[in-house]
Amino acid sequence: MTATEILAEAAIAFGHDVKKTEVAGMAQRGGVVSSHLRFGAKVLSPQITPGSADVLLGFEAAEGMRWRHMLRPSGLALMNTGRLVPPVVDIGLFEYPDDPVASVRAAGTRVYSFDASAIAHELGDMRLGNTVMLGAISDHLPFSAEVLEQCILKRFASKKAELIELNRRAFAAGRAAAAKAAASEVA
C-alpha cells in the first residue's frame, strides 16, 4: 500500500489527478492485500475494471497470478518470484501453484519476473522489497524514473542516511532486474 502511495505522489508531481484504493481491516492480518492506482487528467471511479490495467505489480508470486485478470490483453505483469506461503497451504488444505510466472505467461500475459525478495534480503532488509518493485516499474510509467526515485527517497529524508542509500540501491537493483527480465523476454 505504501508503494502505491509513492506511485501516486509521483503521478501528482507530473500534474495528474489520482485515485488510490486501499484495503485494510482483515487484510492487516495476513489476508490478501490489493491496491489500485488510477491517474490521468481526471479520475472518476477509483476501482480498476478487470481487463483494463496497464501494469500489474505482483509483490508475491501467487498474488500476481490471482490478479492477472485485471490486466488488459497487452498489459504488463511485473512479478516477484518470492513466495509467502499462508498457513492454509502449510497445513495441507490447498496447494501452492507450481510456477505462478509460467501460468500467467501461459495465459497470454507479458511477464517480467525476478526475485525481489532475494534482492531485498541481500540488501539486508525485507522491507526494501517495496522499493525494489518500484524500481522495476519505473521504466514502464509515462513519467521519468528519477522523479519516482525522488519520491521514495524523500520519505527517508528525516531518517538515517544509510536508509536513503539502501533504498537507492534497492531501486537501482529492481530497475536492473526488470530490464534484464525484459531483455531475456525479447531474446
Next chain:
Amino acid sequence: MAAVVKEKARPAPAQSRLLMSGNDAVSRAVWEAGVRVAAAYPGTPATEMLEVISTYPDLYAEWSVNEKVSLEVAFGAAMAGSRSFCAMKHVGMNVASDALMTLTLTGVAGGLVIAIADDVGLSSSQNEQDSRYWGRFAHVPVLEPSDSQEAHDFTLAAFELSERFQTPVILRLTTRICHVKGLVTVGERREHAVAGFVKDVSRWVMVPGAAGRRLPLMFERENKLRAEAEISPLNGVEPGTDRRVGFVTSGPAYMHVRESFPDAPVLKLGFTCPVPIELVRHFATQCDQLVVVEEVEPLIENEIKAQGIAALGKDILPRSGELSPSILKPAIAKLLGEALPDVVKITPMQVFPRPPTMCAACPHLGVYYTLAQMRNVTISGDIGCYTLGFGQPWNALDACISMGASMGMALGLDKGRAESEKDKKIIAVIGDSTFMHMGMQGLLDIVYNKGNVTVLLLDNRAVGMTGGQANPGTGRDINGEEVPRVDFASLVKALGVREERVHVLNPYELPKLFKTLREESKIAEPSVIITNQPCVLVEHYKARKPFRVLEDKCTGCGNCVEVGCPAIHVTRRDKVIRPSGKEVERSFVRIESAACTGCGLCLQPCAPDAIVPVEALSMPIHVVKPS
C-alpha cells in the same frame, strides 16, 4: 511502561492540495469546522478518523469505551454549544442508537455531525447494513459524499446544516470513501463562539410530557429539511445527450455511473435524506427511463417509487456488495438490449485463498491451541482478532454475532442445553476491549443468574483488530498520556465472580493454561481466566531471540503446526505406516526466523526438542560473561 505522549501535527496551510483518504479529509474538515470535542470507538473502516483528528491541535479527542458513550460525549458538548463530532462503523450505530433516537427530539445547540462508515462489501465486518436507514428512523438529514474532496466539503456543509436546523446530521461514508485516497484542497480553521449550556428542562430533559411536546417540532424540522434538500447545492443535475437512461445516484456509486455512462443524464444526490422528490420528478421528465444506483439498500428507489415516479434499481442491480463499472455496464447493456461488454468474459485464475491469520507470536495462539485440545465444549466467541479462532488449524470458536455477545450467548447455551448436552462445557472467549465495550453487562448477567460458564478474557492491552488503539485497559489515552488502568481481576470480582474462580495467566504457559481451563470448566459456576500478555503489534511489545528447527531432529509430528503460527512452514509432507499398521501423515517444518519473535509456543508441543534458538548455533562453547 513509560507513556509516549504523541505530538500534535502542524496542519498544512489552507489551499494546500493534499493526497487524502476520505477519513483524512473528514478529519481535516472537522478541524477546520472549529470542532472542540470529537469521540469514537475504533472500528473498520472508520478508525482512522479519530486517530487523525487526535493529531490536530485546538480540540479534545477521545477513544470512548463504546459508540453509545462516544455519541453521548459528542452530544453533551453540543448541548454546551460546542461543535462536536462522533465517528463509528455501521454496526456502531446499533449500539449508539438508543441515544440517537432521543437526541433527535432535543436537537442540538452546537453543531453535531455523526460520521457512519458502512462496510459495503464486508471487508471487515459481521454484516452489511445500510446506515442511511437511521436518517429515516431518527428523522435526521443524511449527506453522502462520493470522494475525498466531497468528504471534506460535505463535513463542513453538515456542520452548517446542523446548526441552522438544530439537528444532528449523519455523514454517510462507505469503505470506498474512507479508504480511497484522492486530491483534496483544504481550507482554514474557523473558531466558533461557544454559548455554554443553557438550562432548559423542557428541551434537555426528555420525560414523556416534554418529549411529546418535542415530537411536532421534530416533524416540522423534517419538513423544512425536505424543502432544503430540494434546493441544496449538494444535489445537482448533470445533463447528458444519451437520454435512454437517466441515473439517480449517490455516494461512491456516482463515480461508477459517471465513468460507465459519460453521455447519460445524471441526478447526483449528496443530500439524500429526506429525498428531494420534486427534483427527481423533474429529472425523470428529461429521460426515457430512470435507474437508481445506490449502495446498498433500495432506499431512494423505494421512496421515489412510492411517490409515483417510475424507476428501476435493485430489479436490475445486485442487492448486496459494492457496485463498480464492471457491474453497471453489463446491467444497463442488458436493459437496453445491447451486446455485453468484453469485461464480463474475463475469469480470474484459480489460486488458493489467503484468509487472515493471527500474527506470529500472538498471545491468542496459545489460547486457541489449548481450546483446540478441549473435548465436549461449545465455544461462544466475540469480535476481534480472536474471532479467527474459528478457522484452521484450531476450529475452536462456534459462534460470533456482535460486540460482547459471547457472554449472553454462553449463558443462553448453558440454560437452553439439551438433555444430551448435560455434561457439555460452555466457554466464552472475549477480548479486553470488547469486554469493556459491551461484555461486562453480559458477565454480570451470567453471575446474577448463576450461569455455568467459563470465561476466557484475553487481555492484550489494545484494540488489536483495528491496529492496536489504546483503551481503558492500556493505561494510556488517545494522546498516549498515562491514565488509570483497569484491573480486570478486581473488576470481575466486583461483578460477583468468586475470588477462587478468577485466574490471571500467561497464555504462553500452555500446560498451566490447559490445566486451569479444564478444571474451571468442570466447576458448575462462573469462572474467569484472564490472559495477560500484550498484543505483538503494540509499541512496547518486546521481541525475543528467534527460533529455528533442527532438520535432523524434526520427526514430522506436526504438533507445532497445530499452534497456527504463520512463521512455521511445512517443507515436506509424507505418509508412513506405523508398526501398529496405522497410517500417519508427517509434516516436516522450518521456522521463518525473520518473522519469529521467540515467544516459545511451538517449543512446548515439540516432542523431539527439535526447535532451538537461532543464536545457540553460532554461540561459542565457552561463554564468557561480560564483567
